[in-house]
Each structure stands twice: as structure tokens, then as C-alpha cells.
Amino acid sequence: MTDNTVRQLKTDLPDLESYWMPFTGNRYFKENPRMIARAEGMYCYTTDGKKLLDGVAGLWCCNAGHCNPKIVEAIKAQAEKLDYSMAFQLGHPTVFELANRLTDLAPDGLDYAFFVNSGSEAVDTALKMALAYHRTRGDAARTRFIGREKGYHGVGFGGISVGGLSPNRKMFGTMLPGVDHLPHTHNIEKNAFSKGLPQWGGHLADELENIIALHDASTVAAVIVEPIAGSAGVLLPPKGYLQRLREICDKHGILLIFDEVICGFGRTGDTFGAARFDVTPDLMTLAKGLTSGTVPMGGVLASKHIYDTFMTGPDGAIEFFHGYTYSGHPLAAAAACAALDVYVDDGLFERAASMEGKFSDALHSLKGEPNVIDVRSIGLIGAVELESIDGQPTARAMSIFRECYDNGVIVRTTGDTLAFSPPLIINDAEIEMMIETVRTALRAQ
Numbered sequence: 139m140t141d142n143t144v145r146q147l148k149t150d151l152p153d154l155e156s157y158w159m160p161f162t163g164n165r166y167f168k169e170n171p172r173m174i175a176r177a178e179g180m181y182c183y184t185t186d187g188k189k190l191l192d193g194v195a196g197l198w199c200c201n202a203g204h205c206n207p208k209i210v211e212a213i214k215a216q217a218e219k220l221d222y223s224m225a226f227q228l229g230h231p232t233v234f235e236l237a238n239r240l241t242d243l244a245p246d247g248l249d250y251a252f253f254v255n256s257g258s259e260a261v262d263t264a265l266k267m268a269l270a271y272h273r274t275r276g277d278a279a280r281t282r283f284i285g286r287e288k289g290y291h292g293v294g295f296g297g298i299s300v301g302g303l304s305p306n307r308k309m310f311g312t313m314l315p316g317v318d319h320l321p322h323t324h325n326i327e328k329n330a331f332s333k334g335l336p337q338w339g340g341h342l343a344d345e346l347e348n349i350i351a352l353h354d355a356s357t358v359a360a361v362i363v364e365p366i367a368g369s370a371g372v373l374l375p376p377k378g379y380l381q382r383l384r385e386i387c388d389k390h391g392i393l394l395i396f397d398e399v400i401c402g403f404g405r406t407g408d409t410f411g412a413a414r415f416d417v418t419p420d421l422m423t424l425a426k427g428l429t430s431g432t433v434p435m436g437g438v439l440a441s442k443h444i445y446d447t448f449m450t451g452p453d454g455a456i457e458f459f460h461g462y463t464y465s466g467h468p469l470a471a472a473a474a475c476a477a478l479d480v481y482v483d484d485g486l487f488e489r490a491a492s493m494e495g496k497f498s499d500a501l502h503s504l505k506g507e508p509n510v511i512d513v514r515s516i517g518l519i520g521a522v523e524l525e526s527i528d529g530q531p532t533a534r535a536m537s538i539f540r541e542c543y544d545n546g547v548i549v550r551t552t553g554d555t556l557a558f559s560p561p562l563i564i565n566d567a568e569i570e571m572m573i574e575t576v577r578t579a580l581r582a583q
């Protein structure tokens with residue numbers, strides 16, 4: 139962007155000072171604003187007239203593409219009919235319909251849906267369900283959680299406690315007590331440029347036995363992992379790893395929670411990561427693709443044995459003291475039902491599966507470009523990891539992000555990894571355009 143364009147852009151915009159932006163360098167952004175005015179399908183359009191191919195589906199969420207007309211129409215129709223209804227003690231039909239459809243789509247056994255407004259709330263809700271489940275069964279000593287290094291589970295106190303990304307934790311005190319972490323599974327020496335799931339690392343699941351032995355199984359409530367760690371840079375589960383976690387949890391009466399906020403809704407080329415990897419958790423957290431990013435909504439799917447455990451006590455008594463003003467909000471529920479319609483009617487999960495090979499080949503074609511040290515992908519999620527500039531972690535990926543933006547493509551950076559999770563409607567030519575733009579940026583460093 140030239141100085142003139144920046145000046146011009148700034149004069150057309152509102153004063154930028156008052157908005158404290160999330161996970162953003164506020165001062166840099168306000169000096170160099172990048173503003174999106176509208177979006178459609180695979181593309182976002184900036185206030186200064188740029189057209190950008192969205193390689194990240196917003197923030198891993200607009201799986202049906204931007205402003206899908208069926209979803210937009212459903213939101214409009216719902217807003218005209220019922221804007222809000224009391225979420226506790228009253229219901230509205232759309233949210234019940236959504237729960238039915240979602241549990242039909244989910245792996246067998248996940249038969250109940252609880253709704254929230256974000257992935258972070260979904261994680262806190264799942265953790266609270268796990269604690270209350272054990273307590274209701276008379277197992278009140280089971281209060282510990284086991285997360286994983288490099289895990290991202292949102293930014294609530296529960297989520298950062300079980301999460302494993304140090305910058306998200308270190309400023310915020312002691313968090314939840316009694317949390318331990320599995321080792322992460324990232325190992326470039328062993329797995330660089332693997333196609334499909336990494337061969338090395340399945341044995342890391344056995345560390346769970348050691349952690350459980352340390353604390354004693356009778357104190358552990360739940361293990362929580364992302365089937366694919368998204369924010370840490372798209373870390374795929376090594377072969378057999380998730381199956382092993384499932385076996386160990388079963389052996390010790392510990393609940394297994396899959397955080398599918400990114401992995402859900404076709405991202406892996408199947409409905410959910412659980413289906414793709416053929417491992418069913420006891421609780422599953424959702425958000426993002428649930429409404430294709432259109433209206434904030436998250437959810438927790440729970441197995442029947444968990445739900446049934448809560449359904450005791452006098453008739454009319456509240457069984458779970460938890461919920462949000464906007465749990466199951468009518469606009470979000472309508473958006474989610476319409477998103478499910480689009481996913482099914484347009485065959486988007488199958489489409490993601492059918493594009494997997496092309497997407498993977500395109501990403502792997504970047505092997506050998508300057509500073510590329512690893513490529514990983516599955517379904518329509520992938521990453522290109524770069525060698526960091528000495529003493530300046532994140533700087534290289536950030537410079538690629540800026541170069542790609544200037545050349546019409548939005549990519550996401552995490553550390554020195556470029557992450558890709560395009561809308562599931564992406565076509566061959568768009569994959570090629572995205573990758574060639576990244577290639578040019580890598581060569582221009």
C-alpha cells in the first residue's frame with residue numbers, strides 16, 4: 139500500500155482509536171489498517187477496493203463461504219419472526235430442531251446438544267459438565283483435567299488452564315488448579331513433510347498413563363484435546379494416537395473431550411474429526427462452522443450416559459446450574475440449521491474430501507521453497523512451517539502474511555507457521571492462485 143492510499147483510506151474511515159482489538163497489534167493496525175467492507179463466497183473486499191481470496195474462511199469458520207444466500211435468508215426470516223426468547227425455562231422450536239439435526243449428524247452416542255455462544259464457552263461448559271458428572275455419580279474427588287502442550291481451547295479461564303500455549307497463559311495468574319498436560323506431538327525431525335497422518339508419535343499417548351499414575355486415576359475428571367491442534371499450527375494426530383487416548387480414558391473411568399471447534403463441519407473431509415479418525419469422545423465442543431461463522435454460536439455434544447446421569451432429582455428441579463442468556467439464540471439457531479442445510483444440500487463435506495488430494499499436493503509443492511521446513515495437511519486444513527529468523531520469532535510468517543495480503547490472498551499465521559483453512563467451496567483454480575501467491579511471497583523474502 140502506498141502512503142497515499144493509506145492516507146486516503148484513513149480519511150474515509152471512522153476514528154480508529156477507541157476500539158481495543160482482540161489478538162491484534164493495536165498500534166500497528168491503527169497505523170496500517172486493513173479493513174474488510176464486504177464478503178461473498180471465497181472473497182473479501184476491502185474498504186479501499188481490494189479483492190482478497192480468503193484462505194482461512196474468516197478465522198477457520200466460514201465453511202460454506204461468505205454470505206451464503208440460504209443462510210442470510212434464514213437469519214433475516216428468523217429476525218423478523220422471533221428476535222429473542224427467554225433461554226431458561228422457555229424454548230423456541232428452531233433450537234430443538236437444531237439439536238436433533240446436530241446429534242443425527244454426530245457420531246453415534248453423542249445424543250444431546252447444549253448451546254453456548256463461542257468455542258471458549260463450549261470448552262468451559264464441557265469442563266463443568268465433566269466435573270458435575272463425576273460429582274453426581276458420587277465421584278467428587280475427580281476434579282483434575284489433563285490438557286496437552288500446544289493445545290488451544292479458547293480464552294476463558296478453563297480453556298487457558300487446559301490449553302498449552304504459553305503466551306495465552308503467562309499473564310493470567312494461576313488459573314484452574316489441578317491441571318496437567320500431555321506432551322505435544324509436534325516433531326519435525328521425525329515427521330517433516332509427512333503425507334497423511336504422521337507415522338511417528340502414536341506412543342506419546344502412553345504418557346497419559348504416567349500422568350494418571352502420578353495423580354491417581356481417582357482424581358482425574360477428563361482429558362481434553364483437539365483431534366487436530368489448529369492454533370498451534372495444524373498438528374495432525376499421529377497414527378493410533380487418538381485411539382490410544384480413548385483406550386486409556388476408558389480403562390480409568392476418565393471422560394474424553396474432543397475440542398472440535400476447528401475440526402468440525404467438514405474441515406477434515408468428514409462431518410467431525412471424531413468421524414474422520416474413528417474415535418468417539420464422551421463430550422465434543424463445537425463453534426465456528428456450526429453457523430458457518432455467521433452468528434456467534436457454540437455447542438457441546440454429550441453422550442447419553444452423561445445426560446442420563448444428570449437427569450435425577452425431583453421433577454422440575456434444574457439438573458445443571460449452567461447456561462447463558464444467549465444459549466440457543468434464535469438467530470444463531472436459524473443460521474446453524476441453514477448452514478447444515480447448505481452443507482448437506484451442496485455436499486460440502488464430500489467436496490472437502492474430494493479436494494483433499496489437490497489441496498495437499500498444492501501445499502506440498504512448496505517443499506523446497508526458501509525457508510519451508512514442513513508441510514502438513516488433511517481435508518481442507520493445512521500448514522506450511524517456516525524457519526524462524528534468528529532472534530525474531532514470528533517475523534518471517536508475518537512478512538509473508540503482509541505480502542500475500544498485498545497480492546490478494548488472506549493467510550493466517552501462528553508463530554512462524556502459515557495456516558490454511560479455506561471455505562469448503564474452494565475450487566482448483568483458487569487453490570492454485572492461493573499457493574502461487576504464497577510461493578511468490580516466499581521467494582520475495
Ligand code: PXG
Pocket residue numbers: 197198255256257258259261290291292293364368369370397398399400425426550552
Ligand atoms: N477451541 C478451539 C480448538 C479453537 O480453535 C476455541 C476453542 C475458542 O473459540 P472462540 O469462539 O471462543 O474463539 C478455538 C478458537 C487462530 C485462531 O487463527 C483460532 C481460534 C480463534 C481465533 C483465531 O489460531 N480458535
